[in-house]
Amino acid sequence: MNARLEWLLAGLLQYGSWLASIVIGLGLALSSMRAATIGIALFILLPTLRVLLMLLVFLRERDYRFTAIAALVLAIILLGFAVGMRTTTEPT
Amino acid sequence: MNNGFALWLFAVSLGASALGGMLGMASGIFIVPILTMFGHIDIHTAIGASIVSVIACSCGGAAPFLKGRLTNVRLAIVLETATTLGALTGVLLAGMAPVPYLYFLFAVILLLSAQQMLAKRGDPAGTSGSADTGSWAATLRLDSSYPDRALGREVAYRVQRLPLGMLLMYGAGLISALLGIGSGVLKIPAMDTALRLPIKVSSATSNFMIGVTAAASAGAYFMRGNIVTAVAGPVALGSVIGAVAGARILMIVSNDKIRLFFVVILVALGIQMLLASFGVHLLKGAQ
Numbered sequence: 001m002n003a004r005l006e007w008l009l010a011g012l013l014q015y016g017s018w019l020a021s022i023v024i025g026l027g028l029a030l031s032s033m034r035a036a037t038i039g040i041a042l043f044i045l046l047p048t049l050r051v052l053l054m055l056l057v058f059l060r061e062r063d064y065r066f067t068a069i070a071a072l073v074l075a076i077i078l079l080g081f082a083v084g085m086r087t088t089t090e091p092t
Numbered sequence: 093m094n095n096g097f098a099l100w101l102f103a104v105s106l107g108a109s110a111l112g113g114m115l116g117m118a119s120g121i122f123i124v125p126i127l128t129m130f131g132h133i134d135i136h137t138a139i140g141a142s143i144v145s146v147i148a149c150s151c152g153g154a155a156p157f158l159k160g161r162l163t164n165v166r167l168a169i170v171l172e173t174a175t176t177l178g179a180l181t182g183v184l185l186a187g188m189a190p191v192p193y194l195y196f197l198f199a200v201i202l203l204l205s206a207q208q209m210l211a212k213r214g215d216p217a218g219t220s221g222s223a224d225t226g227s228w229a230a231t232l233r234l235d236s237s238y239p240d241r242a243l244g245r246e247v248a249y250r251v252q253r254l255p256l257g258m259l260l261m262y263g264a265g266l267i268s269a270l271l272g273i274g275s276g277v278l279k280i281p282a283m284d285t286a287l288r289l290p291i292k293v294s295s296a297t298s299n300f301m302i303g304v305t306a307a308a309s310a311g312a313y314f315m316r317g318n319i320v321t322a323v324a325g326p327v328a329l330g331s332v333i334g335a336v337a338g339a340r341i342l343m344i345v346s347n348d349k350i351r352l353f354f355v356v357i358l359v360a361l362g363i364q365m366l367l368a369s370f371g372v373h374l375l376k377g378a379q
Binding site for chain 2: 003005006007009010011013014016017020021024025027028033036037039040041043044045046047048050051054065066069070072073076077078079080081083084085087
């Protein structure tokens, strides 16, 4: 149905996972917690970018209903980041 | 945090993930019990590490499914509105839920997963027939087809009972965020019973969705400081490598043997988590 989108997504997720894994691996190997943290952040951003990519492809195809659905998912993920900044965990 | 501990985390995650990969399951369900029970790590830190590994496994394993046209990306993004909203709810609950509750809920999920693993899972009957499909799937053009290698032809399928599927997916997202797992235990009934998807499509689509669902909660946990790099780093790396290895081993070992092994581990961890929720620790020094 939409083979081009699927290949784009496959590429993003595959290369993104490699990049994030290598950054984490290097960070741990070199005892650089900062680098390892960046690698972890890359993994968290990767699905977010995946939704953004889908949004852009739907927009290009003038599929406005699905553009809106992707935008909603993206908004909820970003809301998650915002919620994390404002709440704390009960000390255990 | 010393190197030996990091190596232990790496090895344990690799093993758990290889095991999970053999049955197409996310490793998160093993990681939290192992880290809390054997590593004596705080449960929120364990959940934070586990959720990152869930993302890593989802993203790292998605490409072959996408290229094989097994993933229904349109259906995935629609269902993700429900799973991410559920994840957000889970994040809010995780901040308030007392730790023994989390242990208890985890025990329930482990035992349910064991039970589900024993039950045989078949392709839902009448996937392509029946005209009672809701107008939702038609309006959103969610029905699709996939190439079945065994049959050597395209298999068309319809998406059914979308509202019920969405409701179950909301629950799956909530549990995923609350416990740091992929929560296949709720996704499988949603996919099989409500949406009535062919197994291959449901596995691929569910794997694809897990990453986005987990990102919604991982973003919050990252900002909240629950994701501790010294723990999450080795766990994520071990999980990715384990998932790749697991998919390879799958070809060699008999499926039934792994299944039984899996059930035994799930039940054992479930019982331990259950005891821990009531303050009983079999392993000395826990908590």
